[in-house]
Amino acid sequence: MEKLLLSGNEAIALGAYEAGAIVGTGYPGTPSSEILEALTSYPGVYTEWSVNEKVAFEVALGAVLAGARTLVTMKHVGLNVAADPLFTSSYTGIKAGLVIVTADDPQIHSSQNEQDNRNYAAAAKIPMLEPADSQEAKDFTELAFVLSERYDTPVLLRTTTRISHSMTVVTKGKNPDRSHKAQGFKRNREKYVMIPAHARARHSIVEQRMRNMTQDSNNLAVNRMELADKRIGIITSGVSYTYVKEVLPEASVLKLGMVYPLPEKLIREFAEYAEKLIIVEELDPFFELRIKAMGLAAQGKQHLPLVGELSPDTIRSGLKAVVPQELFAQGSAAAQQKLSSAYTPPPRPPALCPGCPHRTVFTILKKLDLIVTGDIGCYTLGVLPPFSAMDTCVEMGGSVGMAQGMEAALGSAYNHNTVAVIGDSTFAHSGVTGLINAAYNKHRSVIIVLDNETTAMTGMQPNPLSGQRINKETTVKLDYLKLAEAMGIKTENVHIVDAYAKAQVEEAITASLNKRELSLIVVQGPCIILKRKRKKA
Amino acid sequence: MNRKIYNILMVGVGGQGIITASDIFALAALIHGFDAKKSEIHGMSQRGGSVFSHVRFGEKVHSPVIARGEVDILLSLEEMETLRWLAYANKKSLVVVSKTRIKPAMVSDYPEDMEQQLGKSFPNLLMVDPGVLSKRIENEKFFNVSLLGLIAPLLPISIQAWEKAIGQKVPLHFLEQNLNAFKQGSLYYDSIKKEVNS
Ligand SMILES: Cc1ncc(C[n+]2csc(CCOP(=O)(O)OP(=O)(O)O)c2C)c(N)n1
Ligand code: SF4
Numbered sequence: 001m002e003k004l005l006l007s008g009n010e011a012i013a014l015g016a017y018e019a020g021a022i023v024g025t026g027y028p029g030t031p032s033s034e035i036l037e038a039l040t041s042y043p044g045v046y047t048e049w050s051v052n053e054k055v056a057f058e059v060a061l062g063a064v065l066a067g068a069r070t071l072v073t074m075k076h077v078g079l080n081v082a083a084d085p086l087f088t089s090s091y092t093g094i095k096a097g098l099v100i101v102t103a104d105d106p107q108i109h110s111s112q113n114e115q116d117n118r119n120y121a122a123a124a125k126i127p128m129l130e131p132a133d134s135q136e137a138k139d140f141t142e143l144a145f146v147l148s149e150r151y152d153t154p155v156l157l158r159t160t161t162r163i164s165h166s167m168t169v170v171t172k173g174k175n176p177d178r179s180h181k182a183q184g185f186k187r188n189r190e191k192y193v194m195i196p197a198h199a200r201a202r203h204s205i206v207e208q209r210m211r212n213m214t215q216d217s218n219n220l221a222v223n224r225m226e227l228a229d230k231r232i233g234i235i236t237s238g239v240s241y242t243y244v245k246e247v248l249p250e251a252s253v254l255k256l257g258m259v260y261p262l263p264e265k266l267i268r269e270f271a272e273y274a275e276k277l278i279i280v281e282e283l284d285p286f287f288e289l290r291i292k293a294m295g296l297a298a299q300g301k302q303h304l305p306l307v308g309e310l311s312p313d314t315i316r317s318g319l320k321a322v323v324p325q326e327l328f329a330q331g332s333a334a335a336q337q338k339l340s341s342a343y344t345p346p347p348r349p350p351a352l353c354p355g356c357p358h359r360t361v362f363t364i365l366k367k368l369d370l371i372v373t374g375d376i377g378c379y380t381l382g383v384l385p386p387f388s389a390m391d392t393c394v395e396m397g398g399s400v401g402m403a404q405g406m407e408a409a410l411g412s413a414y415n416h417n418t419v420a421v422i423g424d425s426t427f428a429h430s431g432v433t434g435l436i437n438a439a440y441n442k443h444r445s446v447i448i449v450l451d452n453e454t455t456a457m458t459g460m461q462p463n464p465l466s467g468q469r470i471n472k473e474t475t476v477k478l479d480y481l482k483l484a485e486a487m488g489i490k491t492e493n494v495h496i497v498d499a500y501a502k503a504q505v506e507e508a509i510t511a512s513l514n515k516r517e518l519s520l521i522v523v524q525g526p527c528i529i530l531k532r533k534r535k536k537a
Numbered sequence: 538m539n540r541k542i543y544n545i546l547m548v549g550v551g552g553q554g555i556i557t558a559s560d561i562f563a564l565a566a567l568i569h570g571f572d573a574k575k576s577e578i579h580g581m582s583q584r585g586g587s588v589f590s591h592v593r594f595g596e597k598v599h600s601p602v603i604a605r606g607e608v609d610i611l612l613s614l615e616e617m618e619t620l621r622w623l624a625y626a627n628k629k630s631l632v633v634v635s636k637t638r639i640k641p642a643m644v645s646d647y648p649e650d651m652e653q654q655l656g657k658s659f660p661n662l663l664m665v666d667p668g669v670l671s672k673r674i675e676n677e678k679f680f681n682v683s684l685l686g687l688i689a690p691l692l693p694i695s696i697q698a699w700e701k702a703i704g705q706k707v708p709l710h711f712l713e714q715n716l717n718a719f720k721q722g723s724l725y726y727d728s729i730k731k732e733v734n735s
Contacts, residue, residue: 003567005560005563005564005567005573005575030579031579109578110578133574133601161578162576162601162602165576165577165578165579166574166575166576166577166601167560167563167574167575167576168573168574168598168601169567169572169573169574239600239601242599242600242601243599243600243602245599245600246599246600246604247604311602311604312600312602312604313604313605316604331604331606331607332606332607332627334606334627334628334629334630335604335605335606335607335627336606336627337606337627337628337629338606338624338627339623339624339626339627339628339658339659340623340658341620341623341654341657341658342654342657343617343620343648343651343654344620345617345618345620345621345641346641346643346644347587347641347643348550348585348586348587348641348642349586349642349643350585350586351585351642353585459579
């Protein structure tokens with residue numbers, strides 16, 4: 001059997017392909033982006049970068065209702081954007097399998113927060129699987145499609161950065177199931193039209209489904225007891241499992257492959273066996289609270305951090321006080337011989353590339369000392385020296401709305417010293433709606449779009465301002481002028497300027513602020529890494 | 538097969554080819570017949586940040602990340618970056634450092650005494666002159682692969698497995714040069730082996 005070394009993300013794509021997925025959608029976001037890119041390389045799968053996660057989810061839901069097995073991918077905060085359809089898709093159920101990948105980012109390697117998306121599974125009443133390596137990433141994706149169709153529910157697949165981006169060995173499947181075809185949409189209004197009368201009935205079905213799944217999860221092979229030393233029983237999942245095996249090879253382990261709903265009977269059985277239950281989980285005490293609610297004595301977060309990733313080291317030091325010494329792996333004798341240095345290397349914080357088109361704007365914003373509501377992308381680095389020219393950054397699209405709020409708060413005292421700065425991908429994602437709001441509510445904001453023709457931050461994915469689709473096919477480009485005109489922004493207040501023409505960029509900003517009318521400034525210049533890539537291709 | 542897990546940490550700065558090198562490394566271990574895992578944090582698109590990659594192989598590997606103090610070989614492509622990962626090494630770790638200096642943006646002058654600092658911290662230190670190695674390979678671009686060749690004689694992975702892995706990971710039109718870079722790395726190691734052993 002062919003063995004490959006794959007990242008968790010590549011393994012998910014392979015799993016989706018082998019499970020017969022014929023549609024894949026998503027919006028880029030670290031650490032999830034490579035899944036859809038990998039899926040695009042397989043034959044017979046339609047893929048798209050959707051404009052944002054909500055749309056990606058809706059396209060996916062439409063596809064499954066029309067009978068296509070579908071994978072939809074996003075990072076953890078992306079699921080916030082898609083949360084609205086997520087919750088109600090739990091009620092409608094599916095027709096063909098729907099698997100939603102949420103890639104969480106403990107340690108905030110490349111995100112704005114560290115939310116634990118297991119909470120979404122519980123809140124939306126949707127089952128969730130969590131793999132511990134790439135083999136499981138592939139296998140669990142396939143299992144997720146099976147469960148989705150067996151229980152008529154979307155299924156969440158949660159990865160973390162360590163799973164998505166680590167490479168481990170994967171055995172390719174024997175017979176990919178590529179026979180699956182979409183049959184087209186069949187009406188079922190009680191199921192798919194969520195008016196209150198229908199939704200009430202569906203809610204009961206959802207609750208029954210969760211009871212059934214809770215029962216069945218006790219016999220699911222991915223929930224596995226590894227019984228060994230009786231003194232300590234560890235309940236864990238995902239990458240934490242691999243750390244536990246490394247650090248406590250002799251302890252008994254209950255490895256949860258399905259992290260929601262929890263297999264209550266199995267957990268009780270495990271608790272019977274082990275004298276002391278310890279929960280090892282990253283971020284929130286998700287298992288711990290539920291296991292304690294079962295009336296079982298368990299320990300967890302009093303020993304392990306709520307913040308950041310776990311590691312073999314944090315588990316070793318955190319559990320020293322509660323686990324007998326002899327259960328810990330010895331470690332090499334050499335490892336005890338610590339090294340030291342008088343010199344600590346200075347950090348190498350990320351910085352805009354030399355020659356980056358975003359540099360001009362921030363040089364000017366710094367010079368003008370404006371208040372800058374910022375957004376998410378490479379250009380967020382405008383907050384750091386030498387620019388120090390960004391004052392807020394919360395979520396994608398946030399810059400546009402927040403600038404309007406700052407104006408509203410001051411009313412006639414507002415002195416036109418605030419601009420919003422947003423990248424092209426982010427503008428298409430959720431800046432456009434904010435701009436409609438500005439026009440509709442007569443705000444006089446100055447919105448600066450930094451158009452580098454790509455979604456640079458997450459690895460150069462094309463977007464509606466790139467003129468290209470995920471498969472490199474050419475397509476339409478959003479027309480800023482017509483868009484602004486349609487919203488009711490005066491044509492004379494739309495400025496499209498070259499990112500390297502310093503004087504024009506500055507002139508556009510000062511003129512717009514002085515004019516005190518809603519203005520859209522588009523600063524255009526391709527990302528230089530993108531340019532280099534294009535040259536190579 | 539013994540039960541030892543080999544832990545190699547490759548570090549440096551973005552753009553030095555660490556990710557490609559560690560891809561080749563882990564794949565070579567797999568092709569040889571080991572279980573292998575590798576882990577790194579893909580940085581953001583911008584260049585110039587610290588980069589690291591954990592490579593682990595052996596009969597059965599659980600954690601994709603190396604525990605502190607457990608590194609067998611620390612392979613560093615930049616002098617001061619080596620010290621950032623000190624906690625992962627121990628007195629026995631072989632520390633191979635390319636004499637390459639890339640000044641962090643926030644620092645005015647690169648510390649002059651870096652080599653001395655490294656000598657003080659790492660008892661088992663091997664400084665590699667990139668000039669000497671680069672002269673023997675046709676293109677500096679393949680320096681990362683020559684460093685794999687340099688440590689290859691210390692590892693239980695066959696030359697065939699290494700070559701096959703390189704073949705799978707580099708573009709065909711660069712294959713010759715990469716294989717040569719790998720070979721030159723091993724030859725360079727042979728020429729300095731006596732120092733390492735003593
Ligand atoms: C809801 C949400 N989805 C995805 C991301 C990941 N993400 C961070 S920045 C970014 C887009 C960056 O593209 P753009 O706005 O064009 O700016 P650039 O990086 O090209 O300068 C994305 C997708 C996120 N932070 N939040
Ligand atoms: S990757 Fe592109 S957009 Fe990002 S900092 Fe570099 S040049 Fe600028």
